[in-house]
Amino acid sequence: MVHSFPNSSPPFVVLLMISFPICCSSSWPWTSGTLPSGDLPIRLRTDLDAVTAASNDYGNLVHEPPSAVLYPSSVQEIVDLIKLSNNCSTPFTVAARGRGHSVRGQAMAGGGVVVEMAALSRNGGGIRVSWSPSLGYYADVGGEEMWADVLRVGLEHGLAPVSWTDYLYLTVGGTLSNAGISGQSFLHGPQISNVLELDVITGQGDFLTCSKDNNSELFFAVLGGLGQFGIITRARIVLQKAPTRAKWMRLIYNDFTMFTRDQEHLISTNINGPNYVEGSLITDQSPPNNWRSSFYSPSDQANILSLLLAKQGLLYSIEVVKYYDNTNIDTIDQEVELLVKDLNFIPAFVFKKDVSFVDFLTRVGRGGEKEEETQTGSWKWKHIHG
Template sequence: MPLEPTRRNALHGFAAMAVVIGFDPLNRLWVTDDGRQEGGARRAASDTLEALPPLDGTLLVDEASLAAAADDYGHIVHRTPSAVLRPGSVADIVAMVRYCNARGLKVAPRGQGHTTYGQAQTEGGLVVETSPLDRIGQVSGNTVTVGAGALWSSVAKATLAHGLTPPVFTDYIELSVGGTLSVGGLGGQTHRHGSQLDTVTELKVVTGAGELITCSPTRRADLFRAVLGGLGQCAIIVGATLRLVTAPETVRHYQLPYSDLETFLADQRRLVTEGRFSYVEGQVSAAEDGSFTTYVLEAVAYGPPAGPAPDDTQLLAGLRHDPAGAQIADMGYYAFLDRLAAGVAALKEAGLWDWAHPWLNVMLPGDSAAPLAASLLQDLGPDDVGPGGVVLLYPLLRERLRQPMLRTPDDPVPYLMSVLRACPPGDTATVDRLLAANRTAYETVRDSGGLQYPVGSIPFTAADWRDHFGPAWPQLAAARKCYDPRGVLTPGQGVF
């Protein structure tokens, strides 16, 4: 539904917010109906004003909107756009991408702003908020079609009403569908079902040329493959059709402690290759001496109707964890999906949500995962992770990851390692130190055949991106040339 026009005068508490009416190409500034240019300067009379296309939503140039779009969850990079589009319809995105394309203005889609290194920002360009595109359609058979701004938590609630669920979730489920489908979407279910990319049957996108296109594995397949995990370089995702599977009513959650890294990794590998559990992850935490040498294997068995009643003896047979420290609990399925909610609320209450998050996310080749992980963990201290920070380490199955833009090491069982750091945002020295450490860690992983998982904060050049995409680079470059020929989309990634 288009937004009501009267919303223009209520946004951000302004009683009579000035409305953008056009663009002054001479000064390259937006012009409002009160005669002011974006930035506050009074616009001189000019015949160069280029009128704004009719919109169902609102184009914002107030300081609060621009400042919000110039920040993200990382709180490290700050690029201020010249305007923010809060669309009232997909047609608004089509119109404004065409408008910006004709004037050489960069465009960056932004979902929940959970990027950590300015990926959804653009200096002087247009940020497109996708959060208004949050419609969740009717479940049809084993699929559901949703807007790019729909949260995975909302999708889960809607589909659970039909006894169905998306197969794969990131651990934090308050992320947008369009956001995770642009990068990958990995989770503990990935060894069973692939990434969230592998659960998509159709996409609706707006290309960099401003075309609204529906694509799938059999329709505009080149665009479909380039958009899924393509970091927003060819098109803006505005809708997706997702495959669903039978949902359990309850799950059994296992937390199994280990004191030896190689044993921990080997047991994880055994579980994902045998497929005993529906979900397998793992965490590394600091021991009393500050070293990251405490390991917990996290596994979940789905109960009826998605699977049989869990049998502890059968599921845990042959594992070499410390039985005395094992924690086993039954819980509702949605409670499991939303298990981070209480912790996130606590972080927000303590103000830690607003800290800087220079995250490191890398994929390790399975055959060298133990020495690589040991090397990276050896360099970690509590100050390198910070309060509320987490270290994740768990295996994937490469054969399940079928989308070409999601790059993985050439190994049947690669491991995802995520050092989810936090530090005070004003402590630029620590932020710079951790960014440098991320780059060093990445180079160590790269030289051993590993890759980055591109949701973190690793300083990267265009040459690095070409190396990263490797054999998929020609596909991405060709799709970029075809669907975003002027190169206006998502400059914050730095890919081209």
């Protein structure tokens, strides 16, 4: 039996994929504002504002205007749209759009229909946290939901997903259609490795539940399938007990061999190893503090920039994090010291912070020019619009 927590959100409605081309035709089989689908009213917008918004994405490299934009109020409307495309004498392309963070037009449908999945979030989408003896803790999540909200709801129960992306204001369906990779992937795999079950609308308009044991070919095709094998309408995501704080460090190198060797050492540490490891380059074109996060103080930045000038404008950085809570609060400093003791970073260039688990996970995107602040309980989330 599955036990749902009291006060949990109701079951979500839908999960998005980045792109789902039904066919290659760009012809448009109607001109009115309603699809010719019999007695089912499907709301379409063909006005300039809707079409323009659906013609661009974060990459700003591809621009393909659709003929219409669908704002669905239910999964059934998306099913009917796909069936209509299959049955229409002049088929059309359908693409599902999340937060518009694709970079090469994957969420566009030139001459076809773009489905704005965020409309489902305004009509009963949600996140439900549950537990079962066989599966443990998990969350059923609508793909239009952002990972930041999955974190928020999970932490209400002391739980969190095990794998993330660096930027949490992306949709669940959007990252699952790619892979969902971040500094936790060496430990837990990408986000697609931490999904238990999916509901999927296929290219024929069939609605199927799949997992590694049920309709497995569809399950593994859709996860990381770039939207080419179906539209996911539910994702069941693995949860575990959430830590409360993070020891967050950045280590600076001027030797590439030492830099890569230490990365390999860190991700191979099996006992008391790190929870997050990422490497990056620092150049005079990518200053220490950038869009990813404002980690360094002004004096730290000045020191790094001076070193950068002395080292022909190229340095390397390892970002390493170790989580903790009340169970190891008395030993965490010793654990961190042991973790970095044998590493070969420049001795004077190790920088440390002690932050909350939430502050670390939501570090990317803070301070953007366009922010929408919302208050939920004791949480303040800054939603950054790309």
